[in-house]
Amino acid sequence: MARLEFISVSKSYGKTIAVRDVNLSVEDNEFFCIFGPPSCGKTTLLRLLLGLVEPDEGEIRIDGRSVTGLGPKERNLAMVFQNLALFPHMTAAQNLAFPLVERKIDRAEVARRVAAVAETLHITKLLNKVPAHLSGGERQRVAIGRALVRDPAAFLMDEPIAALDARLREEMRVELKRLQRELKHTLIYVTHDQEEAMSIADRMAILENGMVRQVGTPDEIYNHPQSRYVAELVGSPPMNFIEGEVDPMSRRFRADKIAFDVALAALGPHVVAGGPACFAIRPEDIVICAADDPAGTVAAEVYEIEPLGAFTIVDVNIGETILKAMVPGQLQFTLHQPIKLGFPTEKCHVFNRASGRLLVGAA
Ligand SMILES: Nc1ncnc2c1ncn2[C@@H]1O[C@H](COP(=O)(O)OP(=O)(O)O)[C@@H](O)[C@H]1O
Numbered sequence: 001m002a003r004l005e006f007i008s009v010s011k012s013y014g015k016t017i018a019v020r021d022v023n024l025s026v027e028d029n030e031f032f033c034i035f036g037p038p039s040c041g042k043t044t045l046l047r048l049l050l051g052l053v054e055p056d057e058g059e060i061r062i063d064g065r066s067v068t069g070l071g072p073k074e075r076n077l078a079m080v081f082q083n084l085a086l087f088p089h090m091t092a093a094q095n096l097a098f099p100l101v102e103r104k105i106d107r108a109e110v111a112r113r114v115a116a117v118a119e120t121l122h123i124t125k126l127l128n129k130v131p132a133h134l135s136g137g138e139r140q141r142v143a144i145g146r147a148l149v150r151d152p153a154a155f156l157m158d159e160p161i162a163a164l165d166a167r168l169r170e171e172m173r174v175e176l177k178r179l180q181r182e183l184k185h186t187l188i189y190v191t192h193d194q195e196e197a198m199s200i201a202d203r204m205a206i207l208e209n210g211m212v213r214q215v216g217t218p219d220e221i222y223n224h225p226q227s228r229y230v231a232e233l234v235g236s237p238p239m240n241f242i243e244g245e246v247d248p249m250s251r252r253f254r255a256d257k258i259a260f261d262v263a264l265a266a267l268g269p270h271v272v273a274g275g276p277a278c279f280a281i282r283p284e285d286i287v288i289c290a291a292d293d294p295a296g297t298v299a300a301e302v303y304e305i306e307p308l309g310a311f312t313i314v315d316v317n318i319g320e321t322i323l324k325a326m327v328p329g330q331l332q333f334t335l336h337q338p339i340k341l342g343f344p345t346e347k348c349h350v351f352n353r354a355s356g357r358l359l360v361g362a363a
């Protein structure tokens, strides 16, 4: 159990800045995801925590204590390799015992610890089975167990299930979340999959080029992105963006190229009259209504319909611009039908076009 902190940590490899001035605090017992595209510095953050590399600047703390200069063994953090890393010819019990046998811990103690961990993880009945005879979720428990026998302060995982097929990934995700809750250990989980991060994390950090762009709960990240970068990275289908400018007098956003003029909520302090801006709204927040419905404010047409059962993704076009909307169930409109779109004020975001910074946020 541990609190893990990065204090102004930077790390370069030659000319490549892998991690830039990162400040992060992962709380005790937290399921914390580090999320971002390939090469944004995720693995480097884990290696810094583990003590496999030292920061050029800044400090890493475990439970408030600087671990600068301490080797991996003294930090007592466990990197968990998933089921793929279990030894196929060994039983679950032998797999669990492996890290202890390797450390030459005596047999009776190994047996005692394996039994205790198996009980914690509810895998006592599986101890004599080899990995091939275990389900995905069971193998995951054994893999965690192998780290747990060492009684680590926290678990770290680096894209542990990225290589698995979609169904198994979902099973593992749920299992992992349950496990972390039961075990009450801090878990830092690295992924480049936004859906995975959103579904599994208590809190997450979003990285861009080695920098932390935003930290928050999945709900905060999804509903209150502080930059266009974060807004674009999270959500499927992704957010819609329309370029134009904000008129602070009328408190409206007007598009550059299409007939799109909508009301905004209270303006933030950074809005500059006529400054290039970018309007953004999530597909599920666009309201689709009949052409004569006063709830709609922008004229559009149905361009394409993708029925997905529980909901429908509707491509709508305003002139040449296509937006993706999402409605529950089936759509009652037909292809090419003229419609109106509503953009609820409290769901509209506006970003500065050059810096990507949030100008007007959703309520
Ligand atoms: N040992 C290394 N030597 C040189 N460059 C490295 C090394 N490790 C990472 N990098 C570079 O640092 C950046 C961040 O890498 P990494 O932390 O592995 O990103 P991620 O895990 O998000 O894909 C990348 O540009 C990568 O090429």
Ligand SMILES: [Mg+2]
Residues within 6 Å of the ligand: 042, 043, 044, 158
């Ligand atoms: Mg990586």
